[in-house]
Amino acid sequence: MLSRRTAFHSALHISNSNMPELPEVETMVRGIQSTMLGRIIRDLRECPCDCRPLTLSPGFSQMARRAKGQTVTAVRRVAKRVVIDLSSRESFIIEPRMTGLMLIADPPDREHLRLEWRMAGDGPRQTQSVWFWDRRGLGVVRLCDADELDRRLGSDSLGQDALLLTELGWREVCQRTARPIKVALLDQKLVAGIGNLYASEILHEAHISPLRPATKLTRDQVQRLHEATQRVLLDAIKHEGSTLGDGTYRNALNQSGGYQNAHRVYDREADQCPTCGSGKVVRIVQAQRSTFFCRRCQR
DNA sequence: CATATGTCCTGAGAGC
DNA sequence: TGCTCTCAGGACATAT
Numbered sequence: 001m002l003s004r005r006t007a008f009h010s011a012l013h014i015s016n017s018n019m020p021e022l023p024e025v026e027t028m029v030r031g032i033q034s035t036m037l038g039r040i041i042r043d044l045r046e047c048p049c050d051c052r053p054l055t056l057s058p059g060f061s062q063m064a065r066r067a068k069g070q071t072v073t074a075v076r077r078v079a080k081r082v083v084i085d086l087s088s089r090e091s092f093i094i095e096p097r098m099t100g101l102m103l104i105a106d107p108p109d110r111e112h113l114r115l116e117w118r119m120a121g122d123g124p125r126q127t128q129s130v131w132f133w134d135r136r137g138l139g140v141v142r143l144c145d146a147d148e149l150d151r152r153l154g155s156d157s158l159g160q161d162a163l164l165l166t167e168l169g170w171r172e173v174c175q176r177t178a179r180p181i182k183v184a185l186l187d188q189k190l191v192a193g194i195g196n197l198y199a200s201e202i203l204h205e206a207h208i209s210p211l212r213p214a215t216k217l218t219r220d221q222v223q224r225l226h227e228a229t230q231r232v233l234l235d236a237i238k239h240e241g242s243t244l245g246d247g248t249y250r251n252a253l254n255q256s257g258g259y260q261n262a263h264r265v266y267d268r269e270a271d272q273c274p275t276c277g278s279g280k281v282v283r284i285v286q287a288q289r290s291t292f293f294c295r296r297c298q299r
Numbered sequence: 300c301a302t303a304t305g306t307c308c309t310g311a312g313a314g315c
Numbered sequence: 316t317g318c319t320c321t322c323a324g325g326a327c328a329t330a331t
Contacts, residue, residue: 019324051309080325097325098308112309136308138325179302188326196324245323246310287303289324 022193031252079192100139182210
């Protein structure tokens with residue numbers, strides 16, 4: 001797939017990988033749910049691969065031993081992680097990070113398959129597997145007890161989920177930092193689930209400048225931020241996430257998402273602003289990350 | 300405490 | 316053509 005970038009505005013080329021954020025991880029969870037929920041893990045397998053081994057905690061053999069024979073009691077999303085709860089009261093935490101995918105169908109390629117959960121068949125259903133695939137191998141899979149789960153995903157480590165935050169919650173979040181609002185949106189301790197792509201899209205939808213210090217947002221702007229977050233993230237989930245650039249992100253059936261077609265500013269540098277029609281989308285860098293916005297309709 | 304920076308990794312594109 | 320360099324960014328460790 002071709003990126004919208006052209007030679008003309010590629011002074012700094014965005015070779016977008018996938019960076020699964022809240023909508024993509026939600027799509028992964030929904031995609032593996034029926035294969036795993038209520039079923040028994042027959043075994044866990046490490047896929048043979050030449051790349052650097054995936055980060056597993058604990059190591060593979062202990063993880064496999066503890067997972068084997070357990071029933072999956074829940075498959076859920078926590079911020080940008082997939083959590084698989086087991087009858088033993090332990091849980092898998094899967095962090096896809098940049099290029100990780102959860103699959104129930106053929107992968108984009110076989111050499112970057114990392115882990116396989118083989119689920120025991122149940123009545124007419126035959127054995128089915130769920131795979132973790134990760135091209136760059138930055139992903140992490142953990143199996144942890146309730147204490148570790150809380151330590152890693154509890155409120156000391158993560159802010160409220162972006163979709164659960166109320167308008168009042170947003171007001172409190174914005175009072176907690178003077179950093180630019182775009183940078184604040186990326187801080188998972190303030191609000192969890194938003195990454196670089198959706199931060200630009202949400203602020204555009206809310207007509208707020210990414211440069212504005214969080215503490216300086218007006219009450220109206222905070223209200224718009226709350227509403228824009230709901231609209232953008234729910235719409236992105238409806239379209240099963242964004243697949244762009246090199247096309248890494250796929251749903252559990254190895255199909256592209258559709259939300260990239262709705263992006264208004266992300267990776268659209270130098271385009272005419274689709275919202276006000278007269279400004280141009282610009283790219284700036286904040287905290288070493290690209291930000292895209294329209295100076296004319298985002299204040 | 301708040302904030303900033305370095306690190307991991309691969310594949311694509313640019314430049315020579 | 317084929318090499319080397321740069322860059323994308325999620326989460327976390329470490330530094331200021």
